[in-house]
Structure formats: structure tokens, C-alpha cells
Amino acid sequence: MSALDRAALNEIVAQVRAAAKSRDILPALIERLAARELSAGIAPREAVKRVKRQLHQSGGAYFAGKPAYARWLTALEAADPDARPAELARQFTIHRSMAERAGSLEAYYAGLFAGIEAPSCILDLACGLNPLGRPWMPVQPARYRACDIYLDMLDFVARASVLSGYGVETFAHDLAAGAPDEVGADVVLALKTLPCLDQIEPGAGARLVAGLAARHVIVTYPLLSLGGRQKGMEANYRRSFEGVARASGRQVSALTLPGELGFRLSR
Numbered sequence: 001m002s003a004l005d006r007a008a009l010n011e012i013v014a015q016v017r018a019a020a021k022s023r024d025i026l027p028a029l030i031e032r033l034a035a036r037e038l039s040a041g042i043a044p045r046e047a048v049k050r051v052k053r054q055l056h057q058s059g060g061a062y063f064a065g066k067p068a069y070a071r072w073l074t075a076l077e078a079a080d081p082d083a084r085p086a087e088l089a090r091q092f093t094i095h096r097s098m099a100e101r102a103g104s105l106e107a108y109y110a111g112l113f114a115g116i117e118a119p120s121c122i123l124d125l126a127c128g129l130n131p132l133g134r135p136w137m138p139v140q141p142a143r144y145r146a147c148d149i150y151l152d153m154l155d156f157v158a159r160a161s162v163l164s165g166y167g168v169e170t171f172a173h174d175l176a177a178g179a180p181d182e183v184g185a186d187v188v189l190a191l192k193t194l195p196c197l198d199q200i201e202p203g204a205g206a207r208l209v210a211g212l213a214a215r216h217v218i219v220t221y222p223l224l225s226l227g228g229r230q231k232g233m234e235a236n237y238r239r240s241f242e243g244v245a246r247a248s249g250r251q252v253s254a255l256t257l258p259g260e261l262g263f264r265l266s267r
């Protein structure tokens, strides 16, 4: 990259990061999206708009409001330890994926982990606030690792999970660039995530799953759009999953989940 391009790239990244909504997003992802726009010949002003739009589609759109992480941690600390899971459940509905599951957490996680016995390490990819559902999960591994692109959310998940008694190790990672180190995970979760990755980089979801080493990979898809419409999503995602399954070469089992389309891919 020429010095001129590098300067333009830095300027686009700085402008995107100046917006409150993208300040806490992993800078490496912003830089990659900006570099893609520049190399497609998009002018810097327009590139800033496009990168912001992409970040909203991939992450920002899933927040139902502005998270109050500091206040929530204070509330968790103040709550009696037995009351902390209920406090968490009030907080995690800020993320729309968790809000959709909130009424059926036990049934959801029972369906998600059906057929999985005593995993020692779970890796939750593009986790959102899902790791905070640990108190309702029927399996309790020694390690639960989780990644996403929101640095403030990952910090909140790490702290809140310790307060709830179900600790989670979090780290930032851009999955569109490839899988993170699995560090001995026997179960990998990719919940409602592959469509987000495909939006950033067509085919990224299937490539990610095909490259995973864990014994089980659990993949889910939404059945409703964020606006609550069906729009033929189930048929589309079933078709898209066929490609993911083929590329992975794994054995497929369908899962029964309230409100989501889900599959377990096993070796």
C-alpha cells in the first residue's frame, strides 16, 4: 500500500471510530472493511458511509438500545448472589438475539445441547450476550470462551459472568478473517452468526465451519428478520446451510429449538 493510500485508510478508520456507535468495535475489522472500499476505488467520504452501514448491519442493529454496562455491573454487584441470574436476564434482553430467547431459556439450551455430554470447553463465536445464558445451560464445561467484535460488550460479559458464578473468558476476534485458535474446544457455537459473516464476505460462514477442528459445531439461523417478518427466511437458510454442511464434510443432526433453525455438525 502506498503512503497516500495508508493515509487515506487511516483517515477513514479515524472517521468511522469517531462515531459513538463504532468506537467500541474491533479496529482491525474497521480497517479491513475500509481497505476493501478503498481498493474497490470508492472515494473516502463514501467509504466512511459504507463501512458504518456494514458495521450497523453486522452488529449495531442487534442492540435494542444503548447498553448501560457500568450501571448493570453495579446492579449485579449489589444483588444477592441468588438473584443475579434474574438480574442478568433483565439486562441481556438489550441484545435482540437474547430477547427472542428470554421466554424459553431452559427449552432453548436443552434443545441446543441435546446429544452433547459433558464438554470440557465451549467456544462461543460471535457470542453477543449469549454466554450470559450459562446459568440456564444444561452443560457446564470447565472453560467457556467467547469472542465478538464489541470490546465493551466483551468486557461486560467477562465481568458479569464472574459475578453470576459462571465465568466466561472473552476475546475480540473478526471471524470474517478466519477462525480463532480453538484451544481444545470440543463444542463450538455459531448461533445466528453465519448470515452476518456472509454479509461481510460471501462464503465466509461455510469457510469458517469447514476449518473448525472441534468435535461438534452447533449452527443456528434466525427464523424472523429483525423487523419480526418471516420473508421466506427458513427456506433460504436451509438452502444456505446445505452448502455449509457439504463444505464441512461432517454428520448433520437437526435440532429442535424454540424460534431458531438449528443443526449440530459432528465428526
Ligand SMILES: C[S@@+](CC[C@H](N)C(=O)[O-])C[C@H]1O[C@@H](n2cnc3c(N)ncnc32)[C@H](O)[C@@H]1O
Pocket: 029, 058, 059, 062, 097, 098, 125, 126, 127, 128, 129, 130, 147, 148, 149, 150, 173, 174, 175, 176, 177, 190, 191, 192, 193, 196, 197, 200
Ligand atoms: C445475530 S447476533 C448473534 C449473537 C449470538 N451469537 C447469539 O445468538 O445470541 C450476531 C453477532 O455477530 C457479531 N459479529 C458480527 N460480525 C462479526 C465478525 N466479523 N466477527 C465476529 N463477530 C461478529 C455481532 O457483534 C453480533 O454479536
